Each structure stands twice: as C-alpha cells, then as structure tokens.
Amino acid sequence: MLTLGELARQLGAELVGDPDQPVDGLGTIQSATDSQLTFLANPRYRSFLEQTRAAAVLIPESQREFCPVPALIVKDPYLSFAQASAFFETAPVATPGVHPSAVVDPQARIADSASIGPNAVVDAGVTVGEGAVIMANSVVGAGSVIGDQCKIWPNVTIYHGVTLGPRTIIHGNCVIGGDGFGFAFNGGGWTKLHQVGGVVIGADVEIGAGTTVDRGAIEDTVIGDGVILDNQIQVAHNVVIGNHTAIAGKAGIAGSAKIGAYCLIGGAAGIAGHIEVCDKVQILAMSLVSSSIKEPGTYGSALPVDTQSRYRRNVARFRNLDDLARRVRKLERSSD
Amino acid sequence: MLTLGELARQLGAELVGDPDQPVDGLGTIQSATDSQLTFLANPRYRSFLEQTRAAAVLIPESQREFCPVPALIVKDPYLSFAQASAFFETAPVATPGVHPSAVVDPQARIADSASIGPNAVVDAGVTVGEGAVIMANSVVGAGSVIGDQCKIWPNVTIYHGVTLGPRTIIHGNCVIGGDGFGFAFNGGGWTKLHQVGGVVIGADVEIGAGTTVDRGAIEDTVIGDGVILDNQIQVAHNVVIGNHTAIAGKAGIAGSAKIGAYCLIGGAAGIAGHIEVCDKVQILAMSLVSSSIKEPGTYGSALPVDTQSRYRRNVARFRNLDDLARRVRKLERSSD
Amino acid sequence: MLTLGELARQLGAELVGDPDQPVDGLGTIQSATDSQLTFLANPRYRSFLEQTRAAAVLIPESQREFCPVPALIVKDPYLSFAQASAFFETAPVATPGVHPSAVVDPQARIADSASIGPNAVVDAGVTVGEGAVIMANSVVGAGSVIGDQCKIWPNVTIYHGVTLGPRTIIHGNCVIGGDGFGFAFNGGGWTKLHQVGGVVIGADVEIGAGTTVDRGAIEDTVIGDGVILDNQIQVAHNVVIGNHTAIAGKAGIAGSAKIGAYCLIGGAAGIAGHIEVCDKVQILAMSLVSSSIKEPGTYGSALPVDTQSRYRRNVARFRNLDDLARRVRKLERSSD
Incomplete structure (x- = not known):
C-alpha cells in the first residue's frame, strides 16, 4: 500500500505529516476517509479544508496553516491530484495474450505483451503494439x-486503415474510420x-x-498528439485537430474543418465544414461556428433559457428583429 | 390468446362487449383490425372513433356513446393502453442459462434464472440477478x-463498478461507466x-x-429510480438525476449537474456542469440551461426556424442588438 | 490494374491521353501522384489544375485547354469522380459463408453468397439475402x-422485426429497431x-x-429508398423519411415527424415530433424546426458565434427584447 512518504516523493511534494501513513484511495474534501487522499484547489472552499478528515x-503553500490533517504542499493541487490518481485506478489490469475466444487473423502481428480480449476480432495485416490492450468484443x-x-x-469498431499513436485510449463503442x-x-x-x-490519430489521445x-x-x-475528446463527438472526414485540443461531449466537427492546437471546444458546439x-x-x-476564426479568444452564440412566457415573447420579437431595427433607424432619422 | 374479458379484468376496465372475443395485437384507431386493441385519448379524434373497426x-366514460365496437371504459385510456401493451410485446423471450459462446469469468455469480446471450462477456466479480438478461455481444x-x-x-458496454437496480433496461450500444x-x-x-x-442506477430505469x-x-x-432516458443522451461524471425524471433524445448533462425529480428535459437540450x-x-x-433553476416551471431558449432570408437578416441584427438597445435608450432620452 | 481507356469507357468520358496508362488510386488535385485520378469541379481552382501531376x-469541357496531363472530359466531374471511386475502394471484400465463431440460429435463412463475420449473432427467423455481409460482432x-x-x-445492433431493402449499408455501432x-x-x-x-428501411440507404x-x-x-443518413443521427419512433433525403450528422428527428423526399437536413438540426x-x-x-414546413426552400435558426463580450451583451439584451420592442412602439406613438 502506498504511503504518504512515497506519494510525496512521486509528486515532488513537501510532506507535512507521517511519511509511513498509508493511503488507499481518493476522496472529495468533504467525504474523504482517514485513508484517502484529497485536494484543495480553490481557496474558497477553505471551510471544507478546516473540517476534512482525509489522510492527507x-x-x-498558502493553505498550509489551515490544514488540520497531513498535508502535501504542491504548486498546483489539482494537477498533483490528477498525477496521484494513477496510483488508485480501479480498472482491472489486462492479462497479456490472446483470449481463446478472440478471432485474430494469422496475418496480424500482435506483440507478446499485448492483450486481446474475449470475442475481440483482429483482421489481416493489423499491428498491435507492446502492452496494447484490445478489450472484449472490439x-x-x-x-x-x-x-x-x-x-x-x-x-469499439476500428475500420481498416486506421493508425493510433502510442498510449492512445479509445472508450467503449467508439467508431474510428467509418465512411465519411x-x-x-x-x-x-x-x-x-x-x-x-x-484516419491518423496521434500519441496520448483519449x-x-x-x-x-x-x-x-x-x-x-x-487528430494530433494529446488531443482529448469527450463522449459522443462526431469528427467528420478530413477534419484536422491540432495537438492538445480538448473537445467536450456531443460537439460536432463537419467535414474538412481544421481546428488548431490548444483549443477548448464546449459541449454540443458545432463547427461548420471547410473552415479554420x-x-x-x-x-x-x-455554439455554432459557421465561419473561420482567426484570433485566439473566447466565442459563443447559444441563448440561455428563460421562463417559457418570456422566451415565447422574445422569440416572437426576434422574428421581426430586422423590422424593429429599421423602425429604430426611422425614428432616429425623424428625430435628427 | 387474450380475450376482452381477461383484458378488462387486468386493466380494471368496464367492458362493453363480448368477454370471449379474442385480441391478438395493438393498432392505431385508424388502422386497427377486428382483432386488435386500440385507444382514444384525445376527444378531438372522435371521428376516428366513430369509424374504427378495432376489436375494442x-x-x-365520456366517449362511450360514440364507440361503434366493443369498448373498455377506463379513466386514462393512454395509460391503460400502455399497461395492455405488455401483453402484446413482440420481443422474443430470452432462455435462461449461459450460452456456450458467452465468456463468463468463474468469479462471476449468475443467477440460475438469468440469461447470458451469445458472445456476451461477463468479468470477474460480476453479479447477475434472477431473471436478468444480458443479450448478445454485451x-x-x-x-x-x-x-x-x-x-x-x-x-452494450458496462464498465467495472457499475450497479443497476432491479428491472432496469439498457438498450443497444449504450456505454455505462466509461471514464468521465x-x-x-x-x-x-x-x-x-x-x-x-x-455509476449507481436505480430500479425501473430505462x-x-x-x-x-x-x-x-x-x-x-x-441515476434515480424510475428515470427514463431516450437515445444518445450524454450523462457526464458525477451527474445526479432525481427519481422519475424523463430526458428526451440527444440531451447532454455536463459534469456534476444535479437534476431534480419529475423533470422533463427536451430533446438535444444541454445542461451545464455544476448547476442544479x-x-x-x-x-x-x-435549450441551454447555463445556470441553476430554482423554481418549477417550463423554460426554453431555442429559436425556431424562419425562411433563410429573414433568418439571415435577423441574425445580422442580433449581432448589433446591444447597440440597437443603446440607440433606443438614446431616443428615449431625447424624447423626454 | 485499371487503365485510362477502361475508366473513360466506364464513365462515358472523352479521353484526352494514352488509353493504356494505368491508374491505381485517387488523389486530390494538389497531391495526386502520376498514377492517381483526380477531378476539378470548381473552375476557381484552375491554378491547381495547371500544376497538377495526376495521372488524369x-x-x-470548359477546362480542357488548361489541363497539363491526361484529361477525362465529363459533364459533372464530381459525380464522375464518385462513380470512379468505386473502382478504388480500399475496404476488404468479405468472404461468403458463415464464420465458425458466428452464432446463427438454425431457423435463420442465410443465402449461400452471404457473409456472416466472426462472432456475429443471427437470431431465429432472420433472412439474409444474396451477397449480403454482416460483419464481426453485429x-x-x-x-x-x-x-x-x-x-x-x-x-451493429439490429433488433427483431426490422426490414432492410437491398444494397443498404449500416455503419458501425448503429442501433436499428430499439424501443421508441x-x-x-x-x-x-x-x-x-x-x-x-x-422498422422498414428501403433500398440503397446508407x-x-x-x-x-x-x-x-x-x-x-x-425510411425511404436512397435516403442517406450521416453519423449519430437519432430517428425516433414512427418517423417517416421520404426517398433520397440527406441528413447530416447529429441531427435528431422526434417521434412521428414526417420528412419529405429530397430534403437536406443540416448537422445537429432538430425536427420536433408530430410535424411534417x-x-x-x-x-x-x-436549426430547430418546431412546426410544419409546407413550402420548399431553405430555413435556418441558429445564431453564429461572436466574441464573448459582444455575445454576452447581446444575450442580455435578448432577454429584454420584448420590452425593447414595446419601447420602440411607444416612441413611434409619441413621434406620430
């Protein structure tokens, strides 16, 4: 079991507390038990810190004096917590080898350390790298x-002619390489x-x-290196997504759109085709991005909800907004 | 085969007609045959009632005199029709037992009356309850x-560490428990x-x-008891959905949002993260819900379509709506 | 290998060049190699034509004089290119027969020329036609x-009671026939x-x-003949889609909506239930279509993005748009 001392060493943190204390999981600052690690990223939640019962x-540094339990002093607590989370992953570890129920073409090359799960199907000419895991029924x-x-x-369905870079993760029921x-x-x-x-997908993509x-x-x-895509995103044919861009769930990117690096695309946003x-x-x-964006910054377009009665009245007015603007112009002219 | 008498008994309906008449299916009021059951929920469709050839x-009660065929008098015809529909379900019934092609870990506990379909895969430590059905390739x-x-x-892909309450139904190609x-x-x-x-999903969820x-x-x-979710909905990590809430297709609920009980969320609506x-x-x-809603009621935000020319003109005016409002304010000041 | 002469014959094109020249693939006009076929549909890209190194x-006709390499003269280059693309398809051809790992009910009728892939599951009473292909794990x-x-x-998951017309293509992880x-x-x-x-799906649907x-x-x-549906579309129960309608990715069609023939529905558009x-x-x-459309034409409703500051100001004004319109009316009255 991991100890606070070992955690501090792994995270490069200063430990305030007993290095031999064991930690067996993660918790929120409000509910972490005395064997769980937690974090405080936002000083506004200091009251939770003062009442926490976490292991650490x-x-x-600024919160050191308010921590009633062992502390790991770091520069960016959320980032350190993410790094620490790898030690507490609950997903089972795959066993290397090809499951007897998998159907692997003799022309596929499977690394010895790779794992091909039950009822998975791997076609001719496929290469599966060292330590790669293809889970059940993919x-x-x-x-x-x-x-x-x-x-x-x-x-997961991966069609023919798809390349995934190292350490890339594809979650359940994705389809990579379907026809545009x-x-x-x-x-x-x-x-x-x-x-x-x-389809060419880079390294460290999720x-x-x-x-x-x-x-x-x-x-x-x-799709570039380090890109992170959430659930139910549609990436159409010939889209290019730059390195380390993050796209939230249900966004749609139409054909031949080119998205830069380090972009943050919000949930259910739509990017039109053939734009940059x-x-x-x-x-x-x-939001709907219907033409190219050439300046970094934040952009939006969606209207937020209102009560039904106000919403209906405003929508009715929107239908005549051009007319309203003309009437204002006319008033301005007559008041000149 | 079911008779009208048996149906009346099951639904607690008053039967006007021959209790021995057989019924073998469901139909719409316009096309039901003389062996099919139908319903009239909306009195506006009385002309269809007057011409129906349904078995019943x-x-x-208010429509009794207009029904030319056997009638089942009930308080809520649509609800009774839904109850009756269970007798006419066309989906095949699963056979208990584990199909020889399924891969079930010896550490899984499968109830004798459960059914594990062809090429399904069940990992270690899984519990499958009485009468539960896991269909092909899940x-x-x-x-x-x-x-x-x-x-x-x-x-369907159910990851590790997911709990489903009794009688819950998961349709094809869902993914439950993927990484947030x-x-x-x-x-x-x-x-x-x-x-x-x-992920913890309650009882009677679909x-x-x-x-x-x-x-x-x-x-x-x-996800609470009795929640009904339509197709292609995204429920992000740490969302909480209250009992009996209904969510229509393609809606998206962002991380840590908390939805109450008995809500009705429309198709493709978006709920922002960390709101209630x-x-x-x-x-x-x-519609987009970007901040918490604290009062029951109906809310909306989406604009409905207009002809392209009006749409384009109004959109252009929207870009300058703030300016328009300022100009109106100025006119008001000068007219004071 | 295909030659230009054979291609010209298949496409009904006039060939300007050596009929024996081989062609082994497709390329864009900018990057096609000297063994690849390309096309020029838009005369605005003539400069690319003048520099192309394609095989043909x-x-x-209007571009004939500007083509530095062999040309295939046709009326509609993009359509001819689509027709030609069939000769260069990279997807493997399926082998007829039932894979030994597939689970096919003895009551299913599988044509001799059909292909049932590894770990596919076919239930009782299913009919699979000549030359049909059911790929792995469907x-x-x-x-x-x-x-x-x-x-x-x-x-792919196809439920019970679904009919697909000839030559219809269903891409990975679709679900056809799930409960409404x-x-x-x-x-x-x-x-x-x-x-x-x-569910009844016509011929030549994708x-x-x-x-x-x-x-x-x-x-x-x-779903009518020749309909083309992109990825992640939701088609609810009792929807009717007319022949040759095209629907882009992530659109949603709510229950009992009836869409005509030869419609073009944009990405992530929503069609309300029970409308035509x-x-x-x-x-x-x-765009949101919330009521029936009775005239052919183009319709839209989505607002395009603006910079965050303008967006926020305009959204705030939208909340009071009805009020703004009333104030304009008042100004008009006082200026009469």
Whole structure:
C-alpha cells in the first residue's frame, strides 16, 4: 500500500505529516476517509479544508496553516491530484495474450505483451503494439495499427486503415474510420464517393465513449498528439485537430474543418465544414461556428433559457428583429 | 390468446362487449383490425372513433356513446393502453442459462434464472440477478451488479463498478461507466484524472440506445429510480438525476449537474456542469440551461426556424442588438 | 490494374491521353501522384489544375485547354469522380459463408453468397439475402430481413422485426429497431408503452456510424429508398423519411415527424415530433424546426458565434427584447 512518504516523493511534494501513513484511495474534501487522499484547489472552499478528515490533502503553500490533517504542499493541487490518481485506478489490469475466444487473423502481428480480449476480432495485416490492450468484443479492421500501450475498451469498431499513436485510449463503442458522408447528386439520387482515405490519430489521445471519427474521403482525417475528446463527438472526414485540443461531449466537427492546437471546444458546439479555427480558441457550449476564426479568444452564440412566457415573447420579437431595427433607424432619422 | 374479458379484468376496465372475443395485437384507431386493441385519448379524434373497426377501444366514460365496437371504459385510456401493451410485446423471450459462446469469468455469480446471450462477456466479480438478461455481444466489467429482471440489449458496454437496480433496461450500444472527462492542464498538455468513482442506477430505469453514462471522478454518478432516458443522451461524471425524471433524445448533462425529480428535459437540450435544476422543471427542446433553476416551471431558449432570408437578416441584427438597445435608450432620452 | 481507356469507357468520358496508362488510386488535385485520378469541379481552382501531376483529371469541357496531363472530359466531374471511386475502394471484400465463431440460429435463412463475420449473432427467423455481409460482432434480432447486397459493419445492433431493402449499408455501432421513447405517466412514475411496431428501411440507404433508428410504437418507422443518413443521427419512433433525403450528422428527428423526399437536413438540426416537412426543404445546421414546413426552400435558426463580450451583451439584451420592442412602439406613438 502506498504511503504518504512515497506519494510525496512521486509528486515532488513537501510532506507535512507521517511519511509511513498509508493511503488507499481518493476522496472529495468533504467525504474523504482517514485513508484517502484529497485536494484543495480553490481557496474558497477553505471551510471544507478546516473540517476534512482525509489522510492527507494536496494544498498550495498558502493553505498550509489551515490544514488540520497531513498535508502535501504542491504548486498546483489539482494537477498533483490528477498525477496521484494513477496510483488508485480501479480498472482491472489486462492479462497479456490472446483470449481463446478472440478471432485474430494469422496475418496480424500482435506483440507478446499485448492483450486481446474475449470475442475481440483482429483482421489481416493489423499491428498491435507492446502492452496494447484490445478489450472484449472490439473489432480492428484490416491493416490498422494500434500503437504501444494503447487501450481499446469494449465494443469499439476500428475500420481498416486506421493508425493510433502510442498510449492512445479509445472508450467503449467508439467508431474510428467509418465512411465519411460523401455523395454526389446524380439527378435522381445520391452516388457514393467511396471513402479511400484513412484516419491518423496521434500519441496520448483519449477518445470518449460513443464518439465517431470518420475516415478521409481521399486523404486522411488527422487528430494530433494529446488531443482529448469527450463522449459522443462526431469528427467528420478530413477534419484536422491540432495537438492538445480538448473537445467536450456531443460537439460536432463537419467535414474538412481544421481546428488548431490548444483549443477548448464546449459541449454540443458545432463547427461548420471547410473552415479554420486558429490555435487557442475557446468555443462556449452549444455554439455554432459557421465561419473561420482567426484570433485566439473566447466565442459563443447559444441563448440561455428563460421562463417559457418570456422566451415565447422574445422569440416572437426576434422574428421581426430586422423590422424593429429599421423602425429604430426611422425614428432616429425623424428625430435628427 | 387474450380475450376482452381477461383484458378488462387486468386493466380494471368496464367492458362493453363480448368477454370471449379474442385480441391478438395493438393498432392505431385508424388502422386497427377486428382483432386488435386500440385507444382514444384525445376527444378531438372522435371521428376516428366513430369509424374504427378495432376489436375494442379503450375510452373514457365520456366517449362511450360514440364507440361503434366493443369498448373498455377506463379513466386514462393512454395509460391503460400502455399497461395492455405488455401483453402484446413482440420481443422474443430470452432462455435462461449461459450460452456456450458467452465468456463468463468463474468469479462471476449468475443467477440460475438469468440469461447470458451469445458472445456476451461477463468479468470477474460480476453479479447477475434472477431473471436478468444480458443479450448478445454485451460486456459487463469486473464487479458490476446487474439487478434482478434487468434487461441488457446487445452490444452494450458496462464498465467495472457499475450497479443497476432491479428491472432496469439498457438498450443497444449504450456505454455505462466509461471514464468521465477529467483532465488537469500541465502546462504542455493534459494529465488524466483517473476516474475512480462508479455509476449507481436505480430500479425501473430505462436507458435508450447509444446513451452514455460516465463513471464518477471520485464519487459516483447517480441515476434515480424510475428515470427514463431516450437515445444518445450524454450523462457526464458525477451527474445526479432525481427519481422519475424523463430526458428526451440527444440531451447532454455536463459534469456534476444535479437534476431534480419529475423533470422533463427536451430533446438535444444541454445542461451545464455544476448547476442544479430543481424538481418538476420542464426544459424545451434544444435549450441551454447555463445556470441553476430554482423554481418549477417550463423554460426554453431555442429559436425556431424562419425562411433563410429573414433568418439571415435577423441574425445580422442580433449581432448589433446591444447597440440597437443603446440607440433606443438614446431616443428615449431625447424624447423626454 | 485499371487503365485510362477502361475508366473513360466506364464513365462515358472523352479521353484526352494514352488509353493504356494505368491508374491505381485517387488523389486530390494538389497531391495526386502520376498514377492517381483526380477531378476539378470548381473552375476557381484552375491554378491547381495547371500544376497538377495526376495521372488524369476529370474536368468539364470548359477546362480542357488548361489541363497539363491526361484529361477525362465529363459533364459533372464530381459525380464522375464518385462513380470512379468505386473502382478504388480500399475496404476488404468479405468472404461468403458463415464464420465458425458466428452464432446463427438454425431457423435463420442465410443465402449461400452471404457473409456472416466472426462472432456475429443471427437470431431465429432472420433472412439474409444474396451477397449480403454482416460483419464481426453485429447482431440481428429475430425475424429481421437483411436484403440482398446489404452491408452491416461491425458492432451493429439490429433488433427483431426490422426490414432492410437491398444494397443498404449500416455503419458501425448503429442501433436499428430499439424501443421508441413511449411512456404514460401513471401518477407516480412512468408505465412503458411496449413498442410493437417495426422498422422498414428501403433500398440503397446508407446509415452512418452510431445512428439510432427506433422501432415504431404501434406501426412502423419508415425510411425511404436512397435516403442517406450521416453519423449519430437519432430517428425516433414512427418517423417517416421520404426517398433520397440527406441528413447530416447529429441531427435528431422526434417521434412521428414526417420528412419529405429530397430534403437536406443540416448537422445537429432538430425536427420536433408530430410535424411534417414537405419535399425539397433544406434546413441549415443546428436549426430547430418546431412546426410544419409546407413550402420548399431553405430555413435556418441558429445564431453564429461572436466574441464573448459582444455575445454576452447581446444575450442580455435578448432577454429584454420584448420590452425593447414595446419601447420602440411607444416612441413611434409619441413621434406620430
């Protein structure tokens, strides 16, 4: 079991307390037990700190005097807590080897330290790297490359021609490399443009449950290193997402949009196709980005809720907003 | 085969007609055949009632005289129809037992009356209750608890540490217990906060296809008894949803939001993180709730469509709405 | 390998160049190699045409003189490119037959030329047509009909009582035929209306990854011939979608809505329940259609992003828009 001393060493923290005290889990500052680690990031919650019963609290220097229990003094308590959380992960560790029920094509190359779970299916020409884990009932299509230490949770579908960099995590029921939505109108209906591009995903990416990333139409769809995608995001064909960009749940990125690095895209936001969003742009939740953004900064468009009666009245007025503006202009002219 | 007499008894209805008449299915009031049951909930559709050829119609007392076929007189015809629908369910009944192709860890406890379908995977320490059904290709992670009479449709992913109360239904391709979207910025990129909380889902919950419910960061994500969730909803980590709340398709609930009981959340609505919505709140479709709601009632924010030309003109005016308001203020001052 | 002469013949194009020149793939006009086919649809990109190194370019007659490499002269280059793309599809071809790991009920009828992939599950009474492909880990429920030449990608869930017309494609992790969201309030909670309708999907339909199509409550949900649906769309119970309508990613269609033929529904748009949208309507991205549309044309409602400061000011003004309009009316009256 981990001790406070060992934790302090791992986190580079100054320990105020007994280095031999064991820690067996994580807790919130309000409910952590005397064997759990917690943290205080926001000084506004100091009253919780003063009443905590945790085994230890990660705190900044400024809170040292208010901590009634052992303290780990760090610069950024939330970041240190995230680092510490790796020691308390509850997910079972996968066993290396191919489960007898998995169906692995003889032409696939599976590293000895990789784990292929029950009923997983791995097609011809696939490469699965050292320490990579493909969990139960996931499918990897022909020729795809699963980097070292990748973790593919259950029921994921990876099509042919997809490349994942090392340490990338794909959560349950994602679909990576499905066909992009490409069709030409033929006068009577739609002729499919077969999607012959692939998907290239960088290192240290994490993709949340139910997210879909389409393969490119001709060239590849590209997700950079360190990108984090939440659940149920749609990434269309030929999108490019820059390194370390974070996208919240249910956002949608239309075809050939190019998102910069270090962007923060809010939940259920929509990015139109064929536009560019530069680095370090933040988009608020449920906003629509319909043209390129060339300046870093924060942007939004969604209206927040109001009571139904006010909402209905304002919506009715919105339908005539152009008319209202013209009437104001007319009043201004007559008052000149 | 069910008779009208037996149906009347089961529903506590007064039967006007032959108790021995058989009923073998459900129909709409316009197309029900003479062996199908239908209902009239809205008196505005009385003309359909007068022309129906159904085996019987569930009607309120007030419509008795207008029914040309056998009638089942009830207080709430739609509710009685829902109750009756259970007798005509078309889904096949699962056979108890573990299918030979399923992979069940020897450390899992499966009730004798439970059914584990083809190619399903059940990990160590899982408990599957009496009469529970886990259908084809679904996966249940270590230590999770599937309550009595639960029904898990195919290709569902349940992670480790998830608890489902009795009679809960999870539709196809849901993901329950995937990691919440928790990361700390480390200056150059994102450090994962390992999500060590679980998910606790109550009794009699129904979750639609493709919905994702994330595990808690530290404590659990909680869904109360009798909650009904439609398809493709995202429930983020540490969300709490009160009993009997109904949420329509594609809604998104961000992290640590707390939704009360008996709420009705419209389709594709978004609830921001760390806010509270009190009991008995109705949110209209596609609305954004960005701050707490403390009064029961109905709230909305989405603009409805207009023709493209009016839409474009009004949107252009919206960009200058603050300026317009200032100009009106100025006119008011000058007219004082 | 395909030659330019053969391509010209297949596409009905006039070839300007060597008919024996081989072509082995597709490229963009900027990056195509000398063995790849490309196209120029938009004359604005003529400078790319003048610099291309492609094996051949599909161009309209008007661009003939500007093409430095072999040309295939066609009326609609993008449509011809889509037709040509079928020759360069990179997806592996499925092998006919039932994989030994698949679980196929003896009561299912599988055509000899059909392919049932590893760990797929096919229930009793299912019909799988000639040349149809059901890929790894997909599940087809009792009595469903998979038409000739259909292609079901991995981890798809098709419930009981679903019919797919010929040549229909269902991408990874779709759910077809899950229960619609039908419940009656019983005073204390929700009584399920068992969904006994099915789903009928026409010929030549394509459905993107992660899309869900619910079964009907009583009658069927219906998707017409040649409809194309992108990823993560929600189609609720008893929706009817007319032939050749195209719907972009993340759109949601609520229960019993009826969409006409040849409509174009934008990404993340929402269509309310029980309304009708006539033929040839275009809905812009993220718009809300809350009442029926009876005239063909283009409609929209979503506000595009603005900088945070302007956005916040305008949103604050929107809350008082009705009041602003009243104040303008008052000014008008006083200026009369």
